[in-house]
Amino acid sequence: MKIAVLVKxxxxxxxxxxxKADGSGIExxxxxxxxxxxxxxxxxxxxxxxxxxxxxxxTVITLGPSRSVDALxxxxxxxxxxxxxxxxxxxxxxxxxxxxxxxxxxxxxxxxIVFCGKQAIDQDAGQVPQQVAEFLNWPQVMIxxxxxxxxxxxxxxxxxxxxxxxIYELALPAVFGCEKGLNTPRYASLPGIMKAKxxxxxxxxxxxxxxxxxxxxVYGNFRQPPEKAPGKxxxxxxEVAVKELVRLLREEAKVI
Amino acid sequence: MANVLVFAxxxxxxxxxxxxxxxxxxxxxxxxxxGQVEAVLIGSAxxxxxxxxxxxxxxxxxxLEHPALETYNTLAYVKVLADLVKxxxxxxxxxxxxxxxxxxxxxxxxxxxxGLASDSxxxxxxxxxxxxATHPIYSGKALVDVKIPNSKPQxxxxxxxxxxxxxxxxxxxxxxxxxxxxxxELRALMKEALKGSSDKVDLTEAExxxxxxxxxxxxxxxxxxxxxxxxxxxxxGASRAAVDSGYAPHDMQxxxxxxxxxxxxxxxxxxxxxxxxxxxxxxxxxxxxxxKDPEAPIFTKADYGIVGDLFQVVPLLTQEFKKVLQD
Numbered sequence: 048m049k050i051a052v053l054v055k056x057x058x059x060x061x062x063x064x065x066x067k068a069d070g071s072g073i074e075x076x077x078x079x080x081x082x083x084x085x086x087x088x089x090x091x092x093x094x095x096x097x098x099x100x101x102x103x104x105x106t107v108i109t110l111g112p113s114r115s116v117d118a119l120x121x122x123x124x125x126x127x128x129x130x131x132x133x134x135x136x137x138x139x140x141x142x143x144x145x146x147x148x149x150x151x152x153x154x155x156x157x158x159x160i161v162f163c164g165k166q167a168i169d170q171d172a173g174q175v176p177q178q179v180a181e182f183l184n185w186p187q188v189m190i191x192x193x194x195x196x197x198x199x200x201x202x203x204x205x206x207x208x209x210x211x212x213x214i215y216e217l218a219l220p221a222v223f224g225c226e227k228g229l230n231t232p233r234y235a236s237l238p239g240i241m242k243a244k245x246x247x248x249x250x251x252x253x254x255x256x257x258x259x260x261x262x263x264x265v266y267g268n269f270r271q272p273p274e275k276a277p278g279k280x281x282x283x284x285x286e287v288a289v290k291e292l293v294r295l296l297r298e299e300a301k302v303i
Numbered sequence: 304m305a306n307v308l309v310f311a312x313x314x315x316x317x318x319x320x321x322x323x324x325x326x327x328x329x330x331x332x333x334x335x336x337x338g339q340v341e342a343v344l345i346g347s348a349x350x351x352x353x354x355x356x357x358x359x360x361x362x363x364x365x366x367l368e369h370p371a372l373e374t375y376n377t378l379a380y381v382k383v384l385a386d387l388v389k390x391x392x393x394x395x396x397x398x399x400x401x402x403x404x405x406x407x408x409x410x411x412x413x414x415x416x417x418g419l420a421s422d423s424x425x426x427x428x429x430x431x432x433x434x435x436a437t438h439p440i441y442s443g444k445a446l447v448d449v450k451i452p453n454s455k456p457q458x459x460x461x462x463x464x465x466x467x468x469x470x471x472x473x474x475x476x477x478x479x480x481x482x483x484x485x486x487x488e489l490r491a492l493m494k495e496a497l498k499g500s501s502d503k504v505d506l507t508e509a510e511x512x513x514x515x516x517x518x519x520x521x522x523x524x525x526x527x528x529x530x531x532x533x534x535x536x537x538x539x540g541a542s543r544a545a546v547d548s549g550y551a552p553h554d555m556q557x558x559x560x561x562x563x564x565x566x567x568x569x570x571x572x573x574x575x576x577x578x579x580x581x582x583x584x585x586x587x588x589x590x591x592x593x594x595k596d597p598e599a600p601i602f603t604k605a606d607y608g609i610v611g612d613l614f615q616v617v618p619l620l621t622q623e624f625k626k627v628l629q630d
Contacts, residue, residue, distance in 0.1 A: 058441065060442070060559055060578065060579050060582075061578060062441075062444075063444070064441040064444040064445050066445050073441070073445060084559075084560050085560070141418065142409070142419070142421075143412070143413060143416075143418060146413060168441070168442055168559060168560075169440065169441055170440055171421070171422060171438075171439065171440055171441075171442065172421040172422075172438075173405060173409070173421055173422070174409035174412070174413075174419060174421060177377075177406065177407075177409040177410040177413070178409055178410065178412070178413035180410065181381075181410045181413035181414055182413060186377070186378065186490040186491040187377060187406075187410065187491070188377075188491055189405070189406050190402070190406075202494075203491075206402075206554060207402040207403070208401065208402045208499075208505035208507060208508070209498075209499040209503075209504075209505040210499025210500055210552070210554045210555075211496065211497060211498050211499040212496070212497040212499075213375070213493050213495070213496050213497075214493065214494050214495040214496075214497070215491045215492060215493055215494065216491070216492050216494050217490055217491035217492065218490075221491070227553055227556075227560050227561070228553045261453075262418075263412075263416070263417055263418030263419075263451055263453070263454050264418040264419075264420070264449055264450070264451055265449075265450045265451075265452055266447050266448070266449060267447070267448050267450070268446075268447065268448040269445055269446070269447050270445065270446050270447075271444075271445060271446070272439070272443065272444070272445070272446050272585070275604065275606070277603070278590070278602070278604075278605045278606040278607055278608060279606075279607055279608070280597070280602065280607075280608045280609070280610060281607060281608065281609050285609070285611050285612075285615050285616050285619050286619055288609045288611065288616070289609070289616060289619040289620045289623050290623055292591065292607055292609060292620070292623075293620070293623045293624060293627050295607055296568065296589070296591070296607070297627065300568075300588075300589045300606065300607075302511075302567045302568040302588065302589045303511075303535060303568065303624070303627075303628065
């Protein structure tokens with residue numbers, strides 16, 4: 048089985064994000080980058096799938112600037128076999144264009160299954176997996192918390208709102224969006240990190256894959272969210288404070 | 304005519320509140336582009352749907368019907384909506400960011416070769432009468448305006464509780480158009496649906512949320528939060544620390560790797576206020592924090608705070624809510 052996993056490198060969750068004064072984007076100085084958390088569930092699931100299907104191979108793919116090769120190395124250290132870096136060449140991307148590029152690459156490589164994180168925690172758009180599936184004309188199941196594969200037959204549990212779940216049956220090839228709870232991503236072991244150094248990373252360019260697809264979205268006016276006015280700590284013993292809180296919620300905040 | 308189309312969701316025979324919010328906003332946008340707002344529903348809809356949606360401004364309501372559409376299916380929804388869009392050519396197409404819409408709307412945008420603004424918290428038109436959707440990014444640490452300048456329809460998913468609900472008008476009606484839709488090939492088939500354990504509103508749609516952190520110390524202790532939630536009509540959530548400690552299931556997690564919520568009132572009990580938690584609830588209209596530690600970061604983001612032991616404060620709060628809300 049040829050397994051592909053799409054990963055994105057994003058700013059660390061602790062990073063203070065500052066928007067540029069002219070609103071054209073965010074300041075990139077001093078940002079520490081990580082593999083987007085949901086992508087880690089996808090990497091782990093792809094390796095588990097390989098382990099359950101001997102003779103399979105995991106290829107990890109990222110679309111981004113040269114620094115995103117680090118994300119590929121993390122995945123290779125966890126146990127992926129090969130990597131492909133599609134260099135964005137500094138060009139603006141949106142979900143649509145990213146999906147066009149990635150779908151073209153997946154098509155050219157004849158993968159059987161694609162794992163993605165349900166969304167990347169930078170743009171928080173949550174569109175690329177679904178759009179990749181569309182451009183490949185493959186079925187999709189997003190927000191998966193369980194997957195069982197029997198050859199080309201998949202039974203997948205999808206989490207929906209209110210704690211409810213839906214169980215789907217489908218035939219591969221397909222695209223899956225991974226949710227927290229699907230698995231526990233392994234830490235890269237020291238032998239894994241050493242082995243990763245000699246695993247191949249193929250270098251490709253976005254411009255060679257995008258065909259005549261163009262951006263659909265324009266981003267502008269990047270800004271910090273409005274600062275909240277400082278709140279008040281309600282003084283007094285618990286009974287007194289609680290009475291005052293409820294009064295304020297009703298009379299001042301007017302939320303109850 | 305440049306019209307706004309709204310995807311209206313319904314569940315268990317009732318139209319969801321989000322549909323009315325979107326129609327109201329859609330009517331406002333449509334009036335600025337000299338069009339009207341129309342709604343589309345999938346599957347057998349409540350009989351009163353035309354009238355109910357008309358009250359918030361809808362002039363036409365399309366109901367796409369087919370036996371296969373009674374069960375959710377990504378490709379079926381994409382197909383029937385793409386067919387309708389090709390037929391009626393709306394200028395703008397919006398939906399609430401529900402589980403289902405987050406699944407099919409992006410794929411629909413790809414099928415229509417157009418752009419989709421995800422997770423929008425505000426919609427307006429610019430001076431060229433193009434849609435501007437405000438989207439929180441980096442887990443809410445920044446905001447960006449999203450435009451779709453060169454393709455139609457301009458699509459947007461709207462975060463629950465972002466728009467507000469106008470007042471319904473009386474004595475209005477909408478044209479109800481039932482269409483026998485063709486769902487096409489389904490491929491991934493839902494073989495079972497398992498209901499959630501709670502009958503409460505989902506966290507992402509809840510107007511009031513009570514959340515517990517690591518200080519809850521045990522899963523059984525969430526009972527006091529359930530009692531508080533019942534008293535004030537809330538849904539119960541949890542921080543990642545509580546979930547990772549096994550005190551609550553993951554689908555209750557609020558935060559960067561949990562759910563993003565947008566209630567009018569968020570009561571954080573024993574939650575320290577890590578950046579990743581704030582990422583999930585920072586747009587809450589009013590935040591209340593109850594924590595033993597006066598230095599807890601949550602107090603810098605809360606509108607109101609009580610420094611105290613949650614095991615003492617929460618039951619008292621429940622009692623006080625019961626007393627005041629029963630008046």
